[in-house]
Every structure is written in C-alpha cells, then in structure tokens.
Amino acid sequence: MEKGKLNKSFDIIGDIAIVKFDGKLKKNDKINAAETILTKNRNVKRIFEKIGMINGEERLPKLRQLIGKGSVTLYKENGFSFYVDVKKVFFSPRMSNERLRVINQVRNEENVLDMFCGVGPFTIPAAKKCKGVTAIDINEKAIELLEKNIKLNRIQNINFYCGDSRKIVNKLDERFDRIIMNFPLYAYKFLDVSAKKCKSGSIIHLYAFIKDNESIEIKKHIKEVLTKHFKTIKITEHRTGEVAPFLERKCFDIMVKN
DSSP states (O other): OOSEEEEEEEEEETTEEEEEEEEOOOHHHHHHHHHHHHHHOTTOOEEEEEEEEEETTTTEEEEEEEESSOOEEEEEETTEEEEEETTTSOOOGGGHHHHHHHHTTOOTTOEEEETTOTTSTTHHHHHHHSSEEEEEESOHHHHHHHHHHHHHTTOOSEEEEESOHHHHHHHOOOOEEEEEEOOTTTGGGGHHHHHTTEEEEEEEEEEEEEOTTHHHHHHHHHHHHHTTTOSEEEEEEEEEEEEETTEEEEEEEEEEEO
C-alpha cells in the first residue's frame, strides 16, 4: 500500500462494512485490506468501498462492492431491526446515539412528522412511544424498505408517503408536536413548510452540515423563517459528528411558542 492507505474508520451496517481509502490504491491492495477487515470482524461478510459523496434529493450513496454479493442487510439498533440497502438508500450507523437522544424526548401523546424518513430509524422507534408518526421520503426504495421495517417491528401507527416533502406536507391537514428534519444538506430550505405544521410548544429537530462559523447563519435563518409564525423561538445546538475535515453535522433543536 505505497500510494495510499486504508482509512482507520469504517462503518458496519449489519453484515456489511463500508470502507473509505486514503489516496490511490490498486484493486488488489483494496481487496487485501478488505480481507483483513473480514478476518478481524467475523460478523462482516460483504464489503463496499465509498467512492464519492452522497448527493441528490434521494440521497443515493456512491459505493463499489469489493467482496460479496448483494447490498441489502439487516441492521439492529436500540432494540429495533431495519432492512437497509446500502447502495440505494442513505443510512448512517454513526447517528445511533443521536437518534436515541431524540427518541428519548418523544412523549406518548405526541404526533410526530419525519420529513426525510429513509428506512425508518427515527420513524419506527418514535412510533413505538407516541400517538402516531407521519413519514415521508422521495426515495422509492427507502419507502419500500420502510414498509417492510414497519411490519418487521410490528408497528401500526405510521402513515407513510413517497414523494417531495414540500408538496406532501403542504397537503397534510394536521399539525404536529415534533418534526424531524434529517436532511443535513438542504433541510433548512424546508423550514417554511414545517413551520406551518407546528403547534405552539412544538419541537423541530433540524439537521445541517456546518463548517467554520456557519451556525450563526443557520440560527439567523431559523429565526427569520419562524418569527413569521411564532413569538418565541428557543434554539439549542447539538454536535452529532464530523463528516469531513472541518465539516460537522449538527442538530438544531427548536422549540416554538405563540
């Protein structure tokens, strides 16, 4: 491995490891590194290489399979099970603690809106605790897997939709006690829509990618949008992990009141 090396960190989702390489390696070097991971992690059976950033509205990962066949796996987290297709849907096991932090806040009388639900890692645990969840994602594969995961976890109080969150949320009649917006790249652009569906006392969990002092700008944007609908806006900022050098993912917990 003279021209590059294996990144020290890699993600494990079910029996799949997702690896990122530093520098340029020959295919044989990558296979050798992948086989080392298999040897040291007996639960891992398949390995993918990360070859680019997640982008687009459907949040499609850019991966290349190095070892094994198939991209669907069964992942377990916080007492729940999820089918995940690592090539066709966004999923981060690094968000496990953050998801638990949010789920622990959910109360049994709440109606929850998950605007970018993916395969349901927020949706399903929240539904287990609250009155009901409305879940939306534009990725058809994500919604297909969400439906399977709802059945797998024996949950009944979830309504789900496939399509553009902006259009779907605008058509919803009800207002929500808690809104989860886990689309760090563009969630802030949907804040005007979610604001219309909040009750007084509602909480919004808005995720964003932040570099340098951009938190100030995000908070300014949050206040500009929400002051059109509410008198009191309280923002609490949480770090949820580094996604690249000098780039963090943060959650802004926002409580709104009339």
